[in-house]
Amino acid sequence: MTVDFIFDLLNQFLPGFSGNGFLLLFAMLIPCLILFGFIAVYALVVIYAELKVSSFIQDKVGPMGQGFGFHAGKWGLLQPVADALKLLTKEDIIPGSANRVLFIMAPFMIFIGAFVSFVAIPFGESIIVADLNIGIFYILGVGSLAVIALILAGWSSNNKWSLYGAMRSAAQIVSYEIPAGISLITVIIITGSLNMQEIIAYQQGGIFNWILFDNPFIPVAFVIYFISALAETNRTPFDLPESESELVAGFVTEYSGMRYAFFFLSEYANMFVVSAVAATGFLGGWQSPISGYLDSPGWSVFWMMSKIAFLIFIMIWIRWTVPRLRVDQLMNVCWKVFLPIGLINIFGVAIWTVLLGS
Amino acid sequence: MGVVHGQEMVLNIGPQHPATHGVLRLQVKTDGEVVSEITPYLGYLHRCFEKHCENVTYEQVIPYTDRCDYLASMTNNFGYVVAVEALMDIKVNDRVEHIRVIMAELQRIASHLLGLGAFGLDVGAFTPFLHMLRDRERILDLFEMTCGARLLYNYMWVGGLSHDLPVGFVESTYNFLDYFEPKIDEFVNLLVHNKIFVERTADIGRMPQEVAVSYGVTGPNLRASGVKWDLRKNDPYSIYKSFEFDVPVGEGGKGSVGDCWDRFYVRVLEMKESIKILRQALASLPKEGDIHQSIPKKIRPPKGTIYKRTESPRGDLGYYIESDGTNIPYRLKMRSPAFTALSVIDEIAAGWLLSDVLAILGSLDIVLGEIDR
Numbered sequence: 099m100t101v102d103f104i105f106d107l108l109n110q111f112l113p114g115f116s117g118n119g120f121l122l123l124f125a126m127l128i129p130c131l132i133l134f135g136f137i138a139v140y141a142l143v144v145i146y147a148e149l150k151v152s153s154f155i156q157d158k159v160g161p162m163g164q165g166f167g168f169h170a171g172k173w174g175l176l177q178p179v180a181d182a183l184k185l186l187t188k189e190d191i192i193p194g195s196a197n198r199v200l201f202i203m204a205p206f207m208i209f210i211g212a213f214v215s216f217v218a219i220p221f222g223e224s225i226i227v228a229d230l231n232i233g234i235f236y237i238l239g240v241g242s243l244a245v246i247a248l249i250l251a252g253w254s255s256n257n258k259w260s261l262y263g264a265m266r267s268a269a270q271i272v273s274y275e276i277p278a279g280i281s282l283i284t285v286i287i288i289t290g291s292l293n294m295q296e297i298i299a300y301q302q303g304g305i306f307n308w309i310l311f312d313n314p315f316i317p318v319a320f321v322i323y324f325i326s327a328l329a330e331t332n333r334t335p336f337d338l339p340e341s342e343s344e345l346v347a348g349f350v351t352e353y354s355g356m357r358y359a360f361f362f363l364s365e366y367a368n369m370f371v372v373s374a375v376a377a378t379g380f381l382g383g384w385q386s387p388i389s390g391y392l393d394s395p396g397w398s399v400f401w402m403m404s405k406i407a408f409l410i411f412i413m414i415w416i417r418w419t420v421p422r423l424r425v426d427q428l429m430n431v432c433w434k435v436f437l438p439i440g441l442i443n444i445f446g447v448a449i450w451t452v453l454l455g456s
Numbered sequence: 457m458g459v460v461h462g463q464e465m466v467l468n469i470g471p472q473h474p475a476t477h478g479v480l481r482l483q484v485k486t487d488g489e490v491v492s493e494i495t496p497y498l499g500y501l502h503r504c505f506e507k508h509c510e511n512v513t514y515e516q517v518i519p520y521t522d523r524c525d526y527l528a529s530m531t532n533n534f535g536y537v538v539a540v541e542a543l544m545d546i547k548v549n550d551r552v553e554h555i556r557v558i559m560a561e562l563q564r565i566a567s568h569l570l571g572l573g574a575f576g577l578d579v580g581a582f583t584p585f586l587h588m589l590r591d592r593e594r595i596l597d598l599f600e601m602t603c604g605a606r607l608l609y610n611y612m613w614v615g616g617l618s619h620d621l622p623v624g625f626v627e628s629t630y631n632f633l634d635y636f637e638p639k640i641d642e643f644v645n646l647l648v649h650n651k652i653f654v655e656r657t658a659d660i661g662r663m664p665q666e667v668a669v670s671y672g673v674t675g676p677n678l679r680a681s682g683v684k685w686d687l688r689k690n691d692p693y694s695i696y697k698s699f700e701f702d703v704p705v706g707e708g709g710k711g712s713v714g715d716c717w718d719r720f721y722v723r724v725l726e727m728k729e730s731i732k733i734l735r736q737a738l739a740s741l742p743k744e745g746d747i748h749q750s751i752p753k754k755i756r757p758p759k760g761t762i763y764k765r766t767e768s769p770r771g772d773l774g775y776y777i778e779s780d781g782t783n784i785p786y787r788l789k790m791r792s793p794a795f796t797a798l799s800v801i802d803e804i805a806a807g808w809l810l811s812d813v814l815a816i817l818g819s820l821d822i823v824l825g826e827i828d829r
Contacts, residue, residue: 344811418582
């Protein structure tokens with residue numbers, strides 16, 4: 099949709115090249131570059147938010163500075179920039195006994211998995227890179243790519259801690275995709291569509307039309323989805339793959355510099371994606387909470403971003419509050435609690451929709 | 457559940473590992489996540505403490521005792537000076553005794569705060585650690601007020617103290633206690649009753665009474681196993697006889713007696729008891745008294761030996777001193793409570809998961825400076 103739009107625009111401005119295949123390539127590259135820039139800026143913002151929110155929770159001030167000197171800027175605003183520069187300029191170390199090809203490939207794989215999910219996230223009625231008719235399914239699917247990257251990273255490092263981290267993450271992410279998927283099925287049952295825009299269109303008309311308040315089973319599905327999303331993004335209390343007090347740094351133990359930054363970046367990008375899916379599926383997406391109020395395209399971006407920001411804030415809040423689960427408890431929660439509840443929930447929603455649905 | 461055996465992997469936890477509380481190496485045999493055998497390797501921090509002591513005068517030993525248990529320097533000083541004073545038959549005046557008890561109990565709170573915080577860190581809770589360090593800072597401020605140092609004090613001398621209490625110390629300490637008492641409940645709410653924390657610690661790494669006693673485990677670790685043994689009550693030294701306080705023991709509040717949760721909670725309760733002692737000691741602190749009154753001109757204990765033990769935050773801290781009548785100890789042996797606590801790890805942690813082993817290690821609250829000496 100957006101690609102077609104840009105392609106038409108390029109055809110108009112460059113009539114000499116009209117219909118040329120290169121223009122189509124450009125039309126695809128431009129939104130990708132915009133998204134890439136967006137992820138980079140978003141990562142800086144959320145890293146700063148993480149630093150500051152954790153500081154307030156832990157009764158400290160966090161990064162602070164005065165003006166724009168060599169300090170971290172006013173209120174430490176430049177701290178994430180300094181962090182990024184530090185990671186960029188660090189020596190790139192590949193352990194001698196590591197499998198070079200896989201070792202280099204893993205950070206790119208994990209970032210691709212996070213990045214391609216962004217194309218299907220709607221920020222407004224027409225602000226979406228690719229309006230796929232299987233949008234929500236596509237995001238769940240490419241999200242699974244992360245598991246392969248984590249196993250590659252853990253295996254190729256040739257380090258026992260990395261191996262532990264990779265094995266844990268494989269078990270964890272594969273398991274938690276099931277409750278996450280099951281809770282999103284309830285949304286699909288209600289809306290009857292896998293298309294992100296149609297799911298949002300169903301929730302038109304204010305806060306009480308959001309799927310979250312559609313019927314009494316949905317809040318349960320939302321909680322299951324959100325906790326599973328925490329597990330899928332390796333956030334505390336499910337940060338076992340990189341639990342720093344047990345496995346040193348888990349699968350990233352041997353990574354440094356920019357490769358490490360890619361793992362870091364994709365963790366935050368994944369947080370954004372799962373929050374965006376939650377916002378789309380349960381919280382009305384880019385719709386304004388009050389029907390007909392502030393619902394121009396610009397405001398729709400604002401509503402989507404603020405819903406995502408709220409969910410990310412909760413993730414950060416949880417991270418700095420609770421301890422970490424043990425690996426077997428993690429599996430118990432997934433298979434013995436979430437899965438049965440999620441399945442019962444599907445029946446509940448299905449019966450509710452058949453009997454009382456529109 | 458059937459047990460599936462895979463290939464065993466030997467894993468070195470440490471010497472550089474975030475959860476070993478210093479430079480300790482644990483060699484563990486793992487089968488997947490299950491740990492079957494744990495062998496601690498020591499000596500990375502060995503500084504020949506006992507040999508040093510045979511070459512320096514009695515008063516010069518005190519700074520070395522600081523560096524043994526560097527998280528509880530005051531109580532280490534305390535144990536040593538009590539031993540030398542008993543050897544020389546010195547009686548110190550009431551004010552000195554009171555100040556020593558105040559310092560020792562403040563140190564106990566500070567040490568427990570760091571121990572509990574680090575334990576929380578080991579199970580993945582980062583925030584309580586920083587909250588506890590924040591409150592520990594206030595105790596270190598009090599110590600800094602008194603003797604200028606924040607970690608290694610060299611404060612208690614044979615027959616006295618290095619400095620008298622500064623002006624305003626008593627009020628500052630009262631302020632701290634008023635501030636700190638409600639904070640304990642905050643920690644309890646944040647961590648002790650946290651569902652995930654309870655899941656991670658209750659019933660994990662149970663240390664039965666017989667095991668604890670036969671390995672010689674002392675201090676909060678022993679009390680968590682249900683043995684009411686506290687040298688401040690059972691073998692009172694200094695003026696502990698005159699204070700009212702309880703000895704909390706593990707009761708298996710969330711799991712069974714002697715599990716990691718009990719070891720955590722006993723320390724929390726001990727901080728409350730220390731506050732009780734502090735309030736009594738501050739109330740009865742004599743206004744008069746020269747803190748340098750009983751310091752001997754020359755420390756030359758008569759020929760003989762002595763073994764004196766005191767209750768440090770980690771347990772029975774014993775000093776065995778053999779004197780040949782000169783101003784240099786002929787032999788000095790230190791019984792370290794953290795050493796015995798570490799020796800029990802294979803007994804209680806084998807068979808648990810890797811995450812549990814590190815939780816159990818954290819719950820024992822060891823200090824490597826004291827283990828390696």
